[in-house]
Amino acid sequence: MNERQKKFAEFYAQSGNATWSAVQAGYSEKFAGQNAGKLLKNTNVAEYIRELTEKAQDERILTAKERQVMLSDIARDGHLTQDRLRAVDILNKMTGEYVTKIEGSISADVSDPFKGLTTEELRKLADGE
Secondary structure (H helix, E strand, O other): OOHHHHHHHHHHHHHOOHHHHHHHOOOOHHHHHHHHHHHHHOHHHHHHHHHHHHHHHHHHOOOHHHHHHHHHHHHHHOOOHHHHHHHHHHHHHHOOOOOOOOOOOOOOOOOOOOOOOOHHHHHHHHOOO
C-alpha cells in the first residue's frame, strides 16, 4: 500500500465518503470520481480501513472503571434524586453488592459411598492403601 492509499483509507475511516477521501489524499478530482470505488476494493486498503474502524470503535467503548467513575459522578452530583438512586443501583449491580436470593427448597438424594465401612477400612482408604 502506498502513502496516498494509506491517507485515503484514513480519511475514509473518518468520513465514509470515498470520493472526498481520495481528493483529500491527493488524488485528482477526476481520478477520485472514477476510481474511489476501486480503492475501496483494494485488499490492503480495505484491510487497513477495517483496522482503523475497529480501533476507533474500541476506543469509544468505556472500560468498566470509566463507567464506574461516570456513574459515581452522577450519584454524587446528579440533580434529580431518581437519577442518583439509579446510578447507585447500577453501581451496586456492577460491583456485585447485591446477592440474589433464591427461595424454595432444594432436595437431592445423595448417597454415601463410605456408608457401612468400618473405621479401619476408612483409615486404609485415607492412607492410600
